[in-house]
Amino acid sequence: MPSVKDLAEKTIAVTGGHRACAGCPEPMIARWILMSSDRPVIAALATGCLEVCSTIFPYTAWNVPYIHVAFENVAAVASGIVTACKALKKRGEYDKEVNIVAFAGDGGTYDIGLQALSGALERGHRFVFVCMDNQAYMNTGIQRSGATPHYAATTTSPAGAQAKGKPQKRKDIMGIVAAHGIPYAAQAAPSHWKDLLTKAEKAFKVDGPAFLNVLIPCNLGWGFEPEETLELSRLAVETCFWPLYEVENGKVKINYKPRHKVPVVEFLKRQRRYRHLFEGDHKELLEEIQSEVDQNWQQLLSREALSAA
Amino acid sequence: MIIEIRWHARAGQGAKTGANILAQAAIRQGKYAQSFPEFGPERRGAPVQAFNRISDEPFTIHSGVTEPDIVIVLDPKLVGNVPITDGLKAGGWIFLNAPIGAREAQERFGWQAFRVVTCDASGLSKRTLKRDIPNVPILGALAARAGVVALESLQTESISRLAKGRGTDDPVVKANLEALALGYEETDFADVHTQSLPSSGTKPPLPAWYELPVAGVIDRGGTAQVYQTGGWRLKRPELDLNVCVHCLMCWLVCPDSAILLSGARIIGIDYRHCKGCGLCETQCPPRARAIKMVEEEALQPAEKTP
Ligand SMILES: Cc1ncc(C[n+]2csc(CCOP(=O)(O)OP(=O)(O)O)c2C)c(N)n1
Ligand code: SF4
Ligand code: SF4
Numbered sequence: 001m002p003s004v005k006d007l008a009e010k011t012i013a014v015t016g017g018h019r020a021c022a023g024c025p026e027p028m029i030a031r032w033i034l035m036s037s038d039r040p041v042i043a044a045l046a047t048g049c050l051e052v053c054s055t056i057f058p059y060t061a062w063n064v065p066y067i068h069v070a071f072e073n074v075a076a077v078a079s080g081i082v083t084a085c086k087a088l089k090k091r092g093e094y095d096k097e098v099n100i101v102a103f104a105g106d107g108g109t110y111d112i113g114l115q116a117l118s119g120a121l122e123r124g125h126r127f128v129f130v131c132m133d134n135q136a137y138m139n140t141g142i143q144r145s146g147a148t149p150h151y152a153a154t155t156t157s158p159a160g161a162q163a164k165g166k167p168q169k170r171k172d173i174m175g176i177v178a179a180h181g182i183p184y185a186a187q188a189a190p191s192h193w194k195d196l197l198t199k200a201e202k203a204f205k206v207d208g209p210a211f212l213n214v215l216i217p218c219n220l221g222w223g224f225e226p227e228e229t230l231e232l233s234r235l236a237v238e239t240c241f242w243p244l245y246e247v248e249n250g251k252v253k254i255n256y257k258p259r260h261k262v263p264v265v266e267f268l269k270r271q272r273r274y275r276h277l278f279e280g281d282h283k284e285l286l287e288e289i290q291s292e293v294d295q296n297w298q299q300l301l302s303r304e305a306l307s308a309a
Numbered sequence: 310m311i312i313e314i315r316w317h318a319r320a321g322q323g324a325k326t327g328a329n330i331l332a333q334a335a336i337r338q339g340k341y342a343q344s345f346p347e348f349g350p351e352r353r354g355a356p357v358q359a360f361n362r363i364s365d366e367p368f369t370i371h372s373g374v375t376e377p378d379i380v381i382v383l384d385p386k387l388v389g390n391v392p393i394t395d396g397l398k399a400g401g402w403i404f405l406n407a408p409i410g411a412r413e414a415q416e417r418f419g420w421q422a423f424r425v426v427t428c429d430a431s432g433l434s435k436r437t438l439k440r441d442i443p444n445v446p447i448l449g450a451l452a453a454r455a456g457v458v459a460l461e462s463l464q465t466e467s468i469s470r471l472a473k474g475r476g477t478d479d480p481v482v483k484a485n486l487e488a489l490a491l492g493y494e495e496t497d498f499a500d501v502h503t504q505s506l507p508s509s510g511t512k513p514p515l516p517a518w519y520e521l522p523v524a525g526v527i528d529r530g531g532t533a534q535v536y537q538t539g540g541w542r543l544k545r546p547e548l549d550l551n552v553c554v555h556c557l558m559c560w561l562v563c564p565d566s567a568i569l570l571s572g573a574r575i576i577g578i579d580y581r582h583c584k585g586c587g588l589c590e591t592q593c594p595p596r597a598r599a600i601k602m603v604e605e606e607a608l609q610p611a612e613k614t615p
Contacts, residue, residue: 018565019538022541022584026564054533061533226587
């Protein structure tokens with residue numbers, strides 16, 4: 001992993017002048033990921049916050065070639081770019097070694113983009129797919145997605161007298177992706193930037209599809225102050241709500257194990273999307289969330305142990 | 310004659326509602342009127358605009374207002390950060406929500422070619438509505454000075470909006486009417502001082518459709534940098550280079566690429582793009598504490614980068 005000073009020598013691949021919310025980590029993470037590539041990059045952007053904020057015609061915040069893609073098919077378009085580069089090379093019309101990266105929100109990954117993603121993973125194209133997981137459809141006004149966690153309130157899974165936020169749990173996208181048997185899948189968070197950069201570097205090096213699921217604490221949709229973004233990310237990791245781990249050629253490795261697991265309420269109570277759980281007595285719901293977190297963590301530990309065996 | 314109005318505010322300050330109340334009040338007086346906000350992908354803290362057209366005769370134009378007769382500024386922190394006087398006609402009106410005199414505003418911002426009205430709409434709103442919603446008092450000020458609509462129409466409109474299901478002696482209705490009346494009474498006015506318009510920075514002309522690249526291709530990277538997001542800022546990071554240890558953590562995390570480097574050393578902050586999120590301050594190590602977030606001063610012309 002390069003040091004921060006080494007990174008400072010690289011060109012800024014995502015410039016200022018984009019219109020993401022103040023404090024949104026998406027542009028920063030996109031910049032980090034592009035800096036981790038050892039080759040020039042071509043990016044494909046599914047409709048989502050990152051894309052709508054950074055590519056408003058005639059402006060672009062990207063300093064690399066990118067293509068605007070619809071909400072549902074970024075993995076298909078990325079596959080097309082990979083294949084086009086190959087075909088052009090065969091014809092002797094292109095000789096560059098490039099990395100292709102696709103960025104999508106959780107809606108464009110877990111939900112509407114899933115079949116394009118699954119197809120691309122199964123075909124085995126050499127590209128990196130990054131899910132900017134802010135846990136809802138944010139740029140269209142905070143609607144629930146397959147990534148929205150249990151009991152979080154969104155505009156389409158509201159909290160009130162009848163409902164307590166989203167009644168369902170979130171999908172295990174890492175499990176779904178890893179089940180395709182791809183060489184590399186990893187989960188990361190911006191508070192642990194060294195881990196994130198290492199994972200991005202690895203993802204660009206593998207020969208085949210790689211997947212990064214990055215947590216995006218979204219001050220607008222989760223309800224917290226912009227300067228708390230990295231603190232929320234840290235809490236998500238320290239509570240094991242968002243474990244940092246990777247699945248490399250089928251082997252599970254947890255990259256960070258908190259010495260003292262912080263109770264998940266410490267993470268929940270900082271966000272307005274969970275406010276309803278702290279008004280009145282909802283001890284049993286909070287306990288339910290804690291036990292889900294514990295269960296997932298235990299499962300991960302045993303998968304890791306199995307891999308090591 | 311159509312009177313055209315442009316509102317400058319931040320999301321949540323009520324520019325859209327204010328413009329709507331104004332149009333409805335004008336319609337109550339038998340006039341023809343429009344009100345509409347400008348929608349973009351802009352996010353929290355971003356400056357927003359809303360527009361009005363008001364006329365005694367029917368009209369068919371539906372585009373955004375580019376040459377207003379009146380500009381209403383709900384957030385004084387926007388002055389210097391967004392083009393307030395762009396297209397404003399000589400002798401046009403500026404209504405500014407700020408606790409300062411009109412002459413002072415005129416001199417500070419070079420608004421001598423315009424009629425300036427100041428009104429401490431935020432203060433009045435906090436006093437009556439117990440919240441900072443400056444749109445109501447500023448409408449009172451508008452009726453008092455520019456007379457686009459009568460105070461009575463604004464009152465009738467406010468009552469019909471708010472009194473649904475409550476009586477006119479409801480405390481919320483009363484507080485709104487009081488805010489409106491105070492805005493009507495407590496304004497300061499400065500007349501035109503000079504006929505010459507301030508130079509409004511040269512905007513490059515927009516290309517014609519046939520000059521646009523096929524398929525909307527943007528042929529250069531990083532063009533977003535000409536778009537300034539500094540006006541989103543409510544707090545400003547202040548950097549003390551004497552204590553900075555050049556760890557580059559602020560540079561690493563700044564989502565707006567607004568920390569300026571020379572080699573591997575920090576040299577300053579690009580206030581044209583910094584949105585004031587405060588993340589740089591949180592990452593500055595305790596041994597340095599070189600970045601402090603301070604309240605963005607209102608009514609300061611935007612600073613340009615070194
Ligand atoms: C087929 C289709 N349906 C709906 C939309 C509208 N739309 C654009 S982006 C989006 C949600 C994106 O959510 P997500 O992928 O989670 O990204 P985020 O905005 O949270 O970054 C929706 C519903 C669309 N563009 N295409
Ligand atoms: S809505 Fe959330 S994810 Fe989207 S730009 Fe704003 S903070 Fe970022
Ligand atoms: S406050 Fe700091 S981190 Fe946030 S945009 Fe400004 S310079 Fe960047």
